[in-house]
Amino acid sequence: MIETVRTLLAQNGIPATEAEIAALAAGYPALRASVDALYAPTEVRYLDPALRFRADAVGPATDWF
Amino acid sequence: MTTLTEAAAALRAGATTSRALTEAAIATADRLDARTGTYLTRFDEGALAAADRADGELASGRDRGPLHGIPFGVKDIIATADGPTTAQSLVLDRTWAEGRDAPVVARLKAAGAVITGKVTTMEFAVGMPDVEKPFPVPRNPWDLATWPGGSSSGTGSGVAAGMFLAGLGTDTAGSIRIPAAFCGITGLMPTFGRVPKSGCVPLGYSLDHIGPMARSAADCAAVLEVIAGPHASDPDCVDAPFAAPELGGDLSGLRVGVVHAGHFPEGSDPAALPAFDAATAQLAAMGATLLEVELPFLAEMVTADMLTLACEALAYHRTDVPTRWPDFFAATRAILAQGALVSGADYVQAQRMRRAAQLALGRLLTEVDVIACPTATIGAPALQGFLDGSASVMDVFGFIHTPYWDSVGNPVLALPMGETAAGLPLSLQLAGRPFEEAVVLRAGAALQSMTDHHLRVPPLVTEPAAAA
16 A cells, blocks of 8 residues: 555655655545545436536636736 | 624714724734734734725715725735735745735725735645744634634634634635634635635635635625625636625525534534534524435535545645645645545546536525534634644544535535533534525524624633733
8 A cells, every 4th residue: 555655646746755655555545435435326427527628718818917 | 892894884983993993903913913823914004004094085975885994804825915925835936926916805905995914824725734834823712722723714813803803714625614613703605606716826726715704694795795706817706796685683484404414423512413403493483494404425525525625736736746845734745645646537526426416405405595504513623733743634524514515616604603611612504505695694694683602702802911
């Protein structure tokens, strides 16, 4: 588990300490279980995500300042 | 201590002035801020000048509305031209937003609000304080040994202690409602897209909400009326008119869904359930009809909130992560790292799950008009464990019931409903349909017309000056 977490962090450029890697590895099974549970409900099987790409939307019409 | 709404009335009656309100706010900050860690930057001189302008305008007959002349705190992840925006972080580029007002701050100023300063947050609006970093540790005015909640900690403690009458917070997993709960004040997370969030350092792009924190529902309605509305800089922000509703005590015809399931885990404070039941009984006494309900996909929405937040935050900070890792707060690092432990497919699945929950919740909200549930079922937790690393924010999140609502985007009002045996505030959430803030504000104001939990003041505020 520690090696999995170490690899994932490294792939994302995160220079975590050994203590941080150990703490994240300890919580990783519970994290994976809760994330995997998102695939379980039948209601979501054929549902689109709550995000949309629009060809005519190129971003904010103005900057905010 | 007065409410924003009472102060606005007193200003117009000639019973006070903006200068008097601002001087009182400054005096309170002078007395208490070193202990509560509320401010990062104070604008005393500019605030007094703005107060004098507000008084001059009122004297000459120009009235900008209920925020005119009102002392106001701004969370330090929202840009203000008056001073630096730090996000309470060593990492944020100090030139970002320098000299500029976020649209919400520009709207407050145009409405005559007196900005008293920038107030503390958890770093980048997430995590916990880090004593190894050169920033104040926010403390709860109800008990300085406890956490005021976060991430809008300074806004919560500042309103509770009387350092300003209202403030801006942001909410991505509960950051308006948690400090509102632990500090005994009222906070409104508006519908996602109700208030422009440009000019605010992003945490979770699809989850972030800017909203008011004040003493009462009526106060929050007055602030929302000013800050709501579309802005061309925020493509998420929609044109949905809001006007502060007529507030009264009659709730006849209102159907309230009451949630117990999944909200009172073992270890909850013994006073939480009786306080919640008393609050909903009071709603019924004012004419509301109660119906026991359950929140659809509760556990999934908590996961979706945390997963989405971590991924979107990591994307924003990714270029700084390899070189600035030690400069981030420890708790911020822990949350950013979570974003690396899930896949792109997981992120998309969370967004599909959010859609499923929105649809199911929408069906539930055809049967009821408002959903009531506790904000948290504990009082403010002890701070020391978070500071020395022996406790984690995740240890208390089982008792905090806010992330669900960020995932679905509905408006939620958090308001005091009682206190623990130790005198720490407990809080109720009232959620409504998207863009129906007026309905939850009406219910909240009705409850506050019959109770005084929102008017309680921390003993610290009224203690003799010699004890300060």
